[in-house]
Amino acid sequence: MHFSAAQDLTTRALQQVGRVIQPQNTMAVLAGIQLQAENGRLLLSATDLSSHIAAEIPCDVQEPGSVVLPGSTLTELIQRLPTATFDLTSDPNTGRSTIRYGRNKAIINGYGQELLPTFPMLEDTQARLELPTGTLGTLSRQLLFAVSREDSRPILKGVYVKLGTGRLVFVSTDGTRLSHSWLPIPDYRGPQKEVVLPHKFFSEGARLNQNNPVTLTLGTGLVELTAPGTTFTTRLLEGQFPDYDRVxxxxxxxxxxxxxxxxxxxxxxxxxxxxxxxxxxxxxxxxxxxxxxxxxxxxxxxxxxxxxxxxxxxxxxxxxxxxxxxxxxxxxxxxxxxxxxxxxxxxxxxxxxxxxxxxxxxxxxxxxx
Known part of the structure; x- marks a missing residue:
């Protein structure tokens, strides 16, 4: 693999996808960020097996290919480059990658031919709607403080969402307090849905939605959030959310x-x-x-x-x-x-x-x- 890319665009993309990486991982490769260069674009992705995030930026591809490099090392290096562009060459057998910037270079050892585990993609679309800029930031402030921190009832660590005609309802509770919010969706004509979203959907979604509208897509077992150049996908929580109306x-x-x-x-x-x-x-x-x-x-x-x-x-x-x-x-x-x-x-x-x-x-x- 061989490509050239802008330092600032790559830094932002690396920081975006790197947020999904957990401090401790059962698989070493999960601490990495996958780079895939082809057709004039660089696709960067990371996963913790429950969520997946991918960002895309333009680049000059001399030789297409893929490599997984240590996420924190790569991000900090690219962030500190003194040049506006850099050049990356990767050995397809060892994953060893050379980053050239001006007259200087750095070599990062990758994960050989090992790539990130395949994350399920959204194959069916059961519901789709647009969320205006800033919506998920407001919902995060209103809902996440009431989400349970206890592992005894995992379903309460998420946010209940009810999608119906004219209204999108959100509820979070830890058993002693409850937050309830709703959004008008007068143009929605899709099916009614009831799901429980993990709390990190809102924290990550708030960043993606801060300066841009986003598209929310619900499918079987998955929810996807799409912003310009970035896609965040995570698994829905399984279980029965309590009957909150009675309290x-x-x-x-x-x-x-x-x-x-x-x-x-x-x-x-x-x-x-x-x-x-x-x-x-x-x-x-x-x-x-x-x-x-x-x-x-x-x-x-x-x-x-x-x-x-x-x-x-x-x-x-x-x-x-x-x-x-x-x-x-x-x-x-x-x-x-x-x-x-x-x-x-x-x-x-x-x-x-x-x-x-x-x-x-x-x-x-x-x-x-």
């Missing part, structure tokens, strides 16, 4: 409308004490025109703050994990939040006061009554 409260005994900045500031200061001990709750007292927040720990001390708010309904005292409330507030986009309470032992609902397409449901901490 979303529909009736409320109290609610308040409050400045997000004011409430966040107070919670962050109160949380300075509570955060030292993850079992320390924040006590929320709601009454006419105010929200009182307080916490105390035996070793550190106590904090108490009052935030002005528009309140309706019953006065109540309720305990929450302060970090969980802060996570929910950070996902909101407006200036004011609407907090709705269904009882001191029942879920609360947090959303933008202007009724956006996102809300968060949070269980209070158990308390003696």
């Amino acid at each position: 979303i409260p529909q009736e409320f005994i109290a609610e308040c409308r409050v400045s997000i900045a004011d409430l966040r500031g107070s919670l962050e200061r109160v949380n300075l004490l509570a955060a030292k001990d993850h079992s320390t709750p924040v006590a929320v007292h709601l009454e006419d025109g105010t929200i009182d927040l307080s916490t105390q720990t035996a070793d550190i001390g106590q904090a108490q703050e009052t935030v002005e708010a528009q309140t309706h309904g019953q006065a109540l005292d309720i305990l929450f994990n302060p970090t969980y409330i802060l996570d929910a507030l950070k996902a909101l986009e407006g200036d004011e939040a609407l907090l709705q309470f269904s009882g001191i032992q029942s879920p609360a609902k947090i959303m933008d006061a202007e009724g956006a397409q996102y809300f968060h449901v949070l269980l209070p901490l158990r308390q003696m009554i």
Whole structure:
């Protein structure tokens, strides 16, 4: 194999595909990035066996071929080249590759004739739709903090997606909190689908979707995300996602409308004490025109703050994990939040006061009554 390519384009492509490589791999070749040069293009790809990412850039191909080179070494070398272009020649038998730049050269030992394991491609298309620029970044901020980190229920480590006529619904939960968001898709006429996407689909997709619209394609067992020059494919999670509708409260005994900045500031200061001990709750007292927040720990001390708010309904005292409330507030986009309470032992609902397409449901901490 022999080709010449631009240093800046290759660096960006290497950084894109290298994100799928895991720090530890069961197969040595999975730490590599595959380069395939043919027909005036260079295709770069990497996989961790559950996901696959490929990026394509133009190049000058003198001799077509493929090679797998150590991903981190190759990326760091190309990134540091002082020239605008470089020339790469690879021995097809040993994988040993020579990179020439100006009067200089570097030699990287590849994986011989071994290529990356074949990743299944999307052969059938069950649903396809376009997502505007920035959509997956917003969804990542709204959903990923509520995804479970525990291995005991693997299905909760993903995001449930329901695709139907006119609406695309997303739900994440770890069993104690739940995030729900939806997008209007008025032009979609395809089949209804229910799938669970791995959380890395959103984190990787947010990067691809940051400056460009993307195409989302669902198939059997796979989901594909396509941006200009890049394709990300990952396996869907298998299993039954819990019936989340039953935990979303529909009736409320109290609610308040409050400045997000004011409430966040107070919670962050109160949380300075509570955060030292993850079992320390924040006590929320709601009454006419105010929200009182307080916490105390035996070793550190106590904090108490009052935030002005528009309140309706019953006065109540309720305990929450302060970090969980802060996570929910950070996902909101407006200036004011609407907090709705269904009882001191029942879920609360947090959303933008202007009724956006996102809300968060949070269980209070158990308390003696």
